[in-house]
Amino acid sequence: MVATLFASVVGDTGSSARSSSLRRTAASWCDSPTRLPASSMVAAKAHGWPCGGKAMTDTFDLRGKWWLPDSEDHQVFGTLTWSADSGGELHLHDELRPVAWLDKVLADGSVQKYRVHRGGFQQTYPLIFGRVGDRAYTLLDSFRLSAREYGSDLRAEKVHVNRFLEGAWFEDPDELSVDRIVIDIRHLTGWVGHSGLEVEYPRIEGTDKDLFAVITAKTLPALSIEEEDLTFRLTQGLRGTGDYVHDLGVAQEWSLQIQTPEPQPLATFLATASDFQDLVSIATGKTAQFEKVVLHHPDIPLLSVAGTPIGDARDDITYYIRWSNRTAPCDPIKRHEMYFSFADLGGIEGLGRWLAVAADYRTELGRVMATRYREAMVIEDRIFNVSAALDSFDKHRRTTGKHVKYAKRIKQCVDLAGQPFLDLIVIDPHLWVERVVTTRDDLAHHRQQIRTDGTVGDHLLAEQLFWLFALCMLRLSDAPDVVYDGISKHRKVRWLTERANASRTEPA
Numbered sequence: 001m002v003a004t005l006f007a008s009v010v011g012d013t014g015s016s017a018r019s020s021s022l023r024r025t026a027a028s029w030c031d032s033p034t035r036l037p038a039s040s041m042v043a044a045k046a047h048g049w050p051c052g053g054k055a056m057t058d059t060f061d062l063r064g065k066w067w068l069p070d071s072e073d074h075q076v077f078g079t080l081t082w083s084a085d086s087g088g089e090l091h092l093h094d095e096l097r098p099v100a101w102l103d104k105v106l107a108d109g110s111v112q113k114y115r116v117h118r119g120g121f122q123q124t125y126p127l128i129f130g131r132v133g134d135r136a137y138t139l140l141d142s143f144r145l146s147a148r149e150y151g152s153d154l155r156a157e158k159v160h161v162n163r164f165l166e167g168a169w170f171e172d173p174d175e176l177s178v179d180r181i182v183i184d185i186r187h188l189t190g191w192v193g194h195s196g197l198e199v200e201y202p203r204i205e206g207t208d209k210d211l212f213a214v215i216t217a218k219t220l221p222a223l224s225i226e227e228e229d230l231t232f233r234l235t236q237g238l239r240g241t242g243d244y245v246h247d248l249g250v251a252q253e254w255s256l257q258i259q260t261p262e263p264q265p266l267a268t269f270l271a272t273a274s275d276f277q278d279l280v281s282i283a284t285g286k287t288a289q290f291e292k293v294v295l296h297h298p299d300i301p302l303l304s305v306a307g308t309p310i311g312d313a314r315d316d317i318t319y320y321i322r323w324s325n326r327t328a329p330c331d332p333i334k335r336h337e338m339y340f341s342f343a344d345l346g347g348i349e350g351l352g353r354w355l356a357v358a359a360d361y362r363t364e365l366g367r368v369m370a371t372r373y374r375e376a377m378v379i380e381d382r383i384f385n386v387s388a389a390l391d392s393f394d395k396h397r398r399t400t401g402k403h404v405k406y407a408k409r410i411k412q413c414v415d416l417a418g419q420p421f422l423d424l425i426v427i428d429p430h431l432w433v434e435r436v437v438t439t440r441d442d443l444a445h446h447r448q449q450i451r452t453d454g455t456v457g458d459h460l461l462a463e464q465l466f467w468l469f470a471l472c473m474l475r476l477s478d479a480p481d482v483v484y485d486g487i488s489k490h491r492k493v494r495w496l497t498e499r500a501n502a503s504r505t506e507p508a
Contacts, residue, residue, distance in 0.1 A: 001149075003077040006256040007358070009298045013262045016211060023423075024305040028200075034287075043278055044469075048136070052168065057167040057453060057489050058084070058399060059080075059081075059082065059083045059084070059178070060081075060082055060325075061079050061080070061081050061082075062080040062081075062082070062130075062132045063078075063079045063080075063132060063135070063398070064077075064078075064080075064131050064132030065076065065078075065130060065131050065237070066078050066090065066092065066096065066128055066129070066130040066136070066137075066139075066194070066442065067096070067128070067129055067130075068096055068097065068125065068129070069127050069129060069171065071096075071097070072100040072129075073098075074214065075320050076089055076092045076093060076094040076095070076096060076157075077093045077094075078091055078092035078093055078386075079091050080130070080137070080139070080161065081151050082161075082164075082320060082491070084322060084323075084326065085322070087160065087162055087163075087321070087322045087323075088139070088160070088161030088162075089145070089158060089159070089160060089161065089164075089408075090128070090139065090142070090158070090159040090160075090161055091092060091156075091158055091409070092156060092157040092158070092159065093156060094155050094157070095147055095155045095156075095157045096125065096128065096157060099155070099449065101214070107407065109434060113337075113359060119188075119272075123143055123144045123387055124142070124143045124144075125139070125142040125143065126140070126141065126142075126173055127139070127140065127170075127171070128159070128161075129169050129382070135167065135168075136165060136166075136167060136168055136169050136212055137164055137165065137166055138164070138165040138168065138169050138170045139159075139161045139164040140161075140162065140163045140164060140176075140281040141162040141163060141173070142159050142161045142162065143159065143160055144157065144158070144159055144160075145158040145159060145160050146158045150332075152161060156308065157277075157427060158301050159349060160306065162172065162321070162322060163266070163319070163321035163322075164320050164322075165318070166320065167316055167317040167318055167320055168297070168317045170302055171255070173498040175209060175265075175299075175394070176264050176265065176266045177263040177264055177266065178263055178264070178266055178269065178295040178296055178297050178317075179259060179260050179261070179262060179263045179264065180259045180260075180296035180314065181258050181259075181266075181273065181293065181294070181295055181296070182235075182255055182256070182257045182291070182293075182294040183190060183255060183256045183257075183259070183273055183290055183291075183292070183293050183294075184253065184277075184288060184291040184292040184295070185255070185256055185277065185280065185288050185289070185291065186254050186286075186287070186288055186290075186291055187284045187286055187332065188234075188253075188254050188255070188280060188288065188291040189252065189253050189254045189278060189332070189334050190284070190333035190334065190338075191224075191280050191283055191284055191288075191333065191338065191341060191343045191463070192234060192254045192255070192355065193335065193341050193342055194220055194223075195252060195253060195345060196217055196218035196219060196220045196236060196238065196252060197215070197216070197217055197301075198216040198217075198218075198253055199213060199214070199215050199216070200213065201213050202214065208474060215249065215250055216499055217238050217250040217252070217291060218344075218408075219236065219238065219493075220236045221487070222234065222235045222236070223316050223347070223348040223386040224347060224348065224349065225270075225348050225349070225355075227355050227356060227359075229261060229264075229287065230258055230259070230260060230268075230272060231258070231260070232256075232257045232258055232272070232276075232352070233256075233257040233258075233259070233349075234254055234255070234257075235254065235255050235257050235258060236252065236253070236254055237252070237253045237254070237255060238250060238251070238252055239251050239253075245310070250447050252385075256273060258272055258273060258382075259444055263297060266295070266319075271362065272359070273290075273353065274294075274362075274366070275354070275355055275358035275359065275362060275365065276351075276355065277290070277325065278358065278365055278366075278369045279345075279351070279358070281325075281373075282339065282369075282370065282372075283336065283338055283339055283340050283341070283342075283345070284333045284337070284338050285337065285339055285492065286327070286333060286337075286459050287325060287326065287333055287373055288325075288328040289325060289327060289374070290323050290325070290326075292317045292318070293318070293320075293321075294317065294318050294319070295316075295318075295319050296315075296316070297314065297317065298314070299313065300315045300317060301313065301314060302314055302315045303315070324373065324374075325369075325373040326373075327375070329375075333493070337481075337503050339486050339490050339493075340374050340482070340486040340487065341352070341486075343482070344480065344482045344483050344486055345479060345483060346478075346480055350477070350478075350479065350480070353477040353478055353479075354412055354474075354479075356472075356477075356478045357473060358473070358476045360396075361396070361473065363392075363395045364389040364392050364435035364489075364503070365384075365387045365389075365473065366470075367385050367388065368386050368389045368469045368470075369386065369465065370385060370388060371385050371462070371466060372466070377412065379455070379457055379458065379459060380443055380450070380455065380456055380457060381461050382466075383440070383443065383457045383461060383462050383465060384440065384443045384444070385457070385461070386465040386466055386468075386469055387388045387436065387439075387440040387443075387465060389469060390409065390410060390413050390465070390468065390469055390472075391406060391409055393413065393469065394409040394410075394412050394413055394498045395409065397416075398412065399466040406440065407433050407434070407437045410433045410436050410437065410468075411429070411430070411433050413468055413469075413472050414429050414432075414433065414468065415427065416471075416472050416475050416483075417467075417468055417475065418471070418475070418488060419472035420463075420484040420488050421467065421468055421471050423488060423497065424464060424467060424493060424497055424500065425464055425500055426497060426500040426501045426504065427504060428494075428499065429480075432464075435461070436440070436461070436465070439456050439457045439461060442456045443457075458501060460496060460499050460503065463496050465497070466499070467487070467493070467496075471484070473488070
């Protein structure tokens with residue numbers, strides 16, 4: 001079943017479009033009241049975000065009216081405050097659930113007033129609808145934090161919001177389905193490395209003394225590949241920067257787009273997007289954080305000023321949630337900081353091979369990458385998570401069943417990773433495998449060493465295990481040799497190799 005959606009509205013909400021359940025009279029393609037010509041909107045939609053808008057990492061306030069789906073006649077003024085770190089808080093000037101005052105006749109004939117909630121006393125709100133200006137909002141998975149009463153007619157409520165949608169009203173959170181998702185990912189532009197930007201300095205070059213600079217910004221074709229029913233694209237976006245007085249320029253971004261022929265559950269798209277995020281994070285050595293997520297649905301077309309659909313373009317439904325895989329802001333990635341680039345991997349074909357492998361080992365990959373995304377994770381947990389993932393990885397890769405010694409599984413992974421990993425650990429691989437098995441057993445069974453001093457393993461072993469898994473995944477993806485060369489020559493891997501070499505002569 002496809003969820004019923006309601007688009008952002010302007011004016012009379014009683015008119016319909018496409019179906020009686022979809023109420024819409026005009027599209028608001030940007031929060032700004034300024035409207036660009038239809039041709040400009042199409043161009044912007046095709047190559048990136050239609051307007052600057054708000055990123056998921058921004059902190060902002062939304063002031064408007066909020067109500068429950070079954071109580072549309074009871075709309076409450078309030079402010080939604082969003083933070084990527086703490087999520088959302090909705091501060092309301094009344095309670096969301098309507099309150100009714102009833103009379104109770106006492107034995108002496110007097111009347112006592114008492115209050116009842118129309119919806120009962122549930123503390124959770126699966127759905128809250130809102131309108132801020134001409135934009136529709138759907139708040140999902142919310143729960144009450146507090147409620148206060150200041151007399152019979154004055155009340156206030158505070159609600160925690162886990163996630164929300166800007167641009168549509170979805171009636172059923174369990175049927176949140178879309179047919180296209182666009183994600184702006186940190187470090188993706190640098191990793192892709194395809195640029196349509198060029199600059200010339202005629203005055204410096206001596207070709208024109210009156211012309212300081214000429215910037216050329218070319219649109220580049222999307223890079224796409226299909227995996228089963230998913231079409232996977234990397235698309236370029238160009239936008240102007242500056243105020244045209246103090247500075248002026250052009251910014252370029254690459255985004256991820258995933259599309260299906262028919263609407264599918266949002267989780268289907270996010271699972272594949274997570275596989276891609278893990279790859280970019282491994283390749284760059286930095287968390288490829290989701291900066292902005294936009295959903296598209298065929299029932300929400302992009303409309304012209306006249307109110308007619310513009311080709312197959314869709315209006316944006318922006319999705320806000322506290323992603324666990326996030327980190328502090330940092331400078332864009334540079335080529336020399338990467339372990340390997342998009343081109344090194346083999347371009348879009350290499351990416352397709354990775355996605356196919358990642359889909360088969362998604363849970364193992366997720367467990368290993370958690371050791372990268374959770375910066376505060378202790379060494380013992382990092383070691384144990386990757387050790388368990390390697391066990392499962394070998395079991396399912398070779399379909400050997402569960403009656404295989406752990407040491408043999410790890411040795412099979414070492415053999416698959418090959419020479420780059422042997423160069424990393426320096427010591428005899430059999431000795432290294434023995435150390436891994438001992439450490440894993442100490443952790444799994446809380447043996448004497450961890451019971452005595454609370455620590456087992458070290459940073460070096462945790463990093464070696466991580467790269468063992470990463471190299472195995474890349475081997476199954478048929479990554480070119482240049483990928484392994486880049487990893488081996490990276491300064492952090494060289495440091496690990498030096499540390500492994502030095503540890504051979506250190507006392508146990």
